[in-house]
Amino acid sequence: MARLNVWLLILLAALSLPTLAAVEVRQFDDPVMEQRYRDLTATLRCPKCQNQSIGDSDSPIAGDMRERVYQQLQQGRSDKEILDFMVHRFGDYVLYNPRLEGRTLLLWGLPAALVLLGVVLVLMLVRARRHVAARGLSEAERARLDALVHRQGVDRDTHQDTVHDKRNE
Amino acid sequence: MKRRVLLLLPLLGFLVLGAVLYRGLSMDPSNRDSAMVARDFPEFELTTLADPERRVDASLLKGEVTLVNVWGEWCPTCKQEMPQLLELAERGVRLVGVDYKDTRAKGRAFLDEFGDPFEVNIFDPEGSLGFDLGVYGAPETFLVDAEGVIRYHHTGYIAPDDVSRVIMPEVEKWRD
Structure with missing residues (x-):
């Protein structure tokens, strides 16, 4: 009986793998940076999708954008710089939280x-x-x-x- | 009496809001302007699809109005778009391709099969130039003027009637 349970657990773990694979696992030394990464990927909107953040989407462009967010965090860029970088390329559409400006x-x-x-x-x-x-x-x-x-x-x-x-x- | 009229204001506001939101329902969210229009074509340094030794940069796009088409072998719509690009080349438009997230072998095979209207193809296997162009799919087409400034952006497929109706007028507009 105990053996069966172990096999069931392994089976369940294997079944949950494909869902994890959609969004890659990142290594962070600093928990603050990890939180910033989570916040940024949740607030940036996937330009290819109808209504998904880049953190939730497995479309290729969302993966590219996550990669850039990660790289730029490692380079010590500020959140604003990273958001500017994305808006410069993809427009205001990628901001789930629009900025307060004239328009x-x-x-x-x-x-x-x-x-x-x-x-x-x-x-x-x-x-x-x-x-x-x-x-x-x-x-x-x-x-x-x-x-x-x-x-x-x-x-x-x-x-x-x-x-x-x-x-x- | 005047006060009574004032009480209708919220209803009026609601009707306006309803009209605006109703219009939003029939709008296509994928049909939006590129953030790159009126900006310089981004800097890049990549090789060409034909020659891994030949390096090209943004100066490639200066001196003449150029249509930059982002394509890839993996993109079925790009195949359907090819006849329109060939027609544009025939009409004297300078075309430069960006082979986006592709392998050299597949990209070359694609051109062999469907035709090659491009003066040169920039090979962008990582999609780095595509990213700097704000490209999130293919095909996408940018019109670059003689100074290297992006003047027009076409998301997705150039349909056969777009050639005369949209693309040629834009090309003519920025030629002088």
């Missing part, structure tokens, strides 16, 4: 502007409502209110009178 102002600014617009609209609505609530009575309403108050007063008097009358009897 992308609308892209970055629009959501913020829409939120702001929403806040302004809500404030205007609340104000309008409050205005209605705090508004004074019109002439007609005041007259009607007076009439109501007056009528109630009369009724009460009448009632008391009645009681009074009853007590008198």
Whole structure:
């Protein structure tokens, strides 16, 4: 039984190999650099694919791009230099996180502007409502209110009178 | 009344956004401009396909408007594109090939079989020149002016009617 389990484990390990082979294994002396490599390959978009980072894609160009990222990290280039290098060749398309510049102002600014617009609209609505609530009575309403108050007063008097009358009897 | 109209603003915004996104649905993401247009053809130093001893660099592309076609034996579309390239060469366009990620033997066999419209072929087995050109597949075609500046980029296949409709007008445009 134990032997069978071992064979099963070996079989499972062998089955998982092809998925590992798609993206090569890199050696890093520095864990910080390894993290930077992961971040860069996750944020660079494969130009050949529809929607995949170069870290996820096994298309040849993604492999070439990973290789350049790796080489340039080893050469001590900064993240920005590496991203510039890629944008220079493949255009802004390869950045999953577009840069904030003149052309992308609308892209970055629009959501913020829409939120702001929403806040302004809500404030205007609340104000309008409050205005209605705090508004004074019109002439007609005041007259009607007076009439109501007056009528109630009369009724009460009448009632008391009645009681009074009853007590008198 | 004026306030009421203001309340329609979000709806209007939503409709505009919807229209923009709807248009995006029918756009082809692979059809986009090369980042290389209006830039100098990248520096390189490679050998030619025909002669492993002959070294060429970017000065090869100066002096005359040149159509640089990136191809490879492994690329089936390149075979279908060959008749169009032969026609362009016949019409007097200078063509330079980049044999991209290929072996010499296969590249030469390809030209023997499908024809050779190229004045010279740059042999780029590692794809290093292709990478600097921002090439991510083949075929891709760049139009380089007499000063060595990339002026036009054609992603993918040059169809038969593209020759007169697109490529020749671009070539003429940059000849003067």
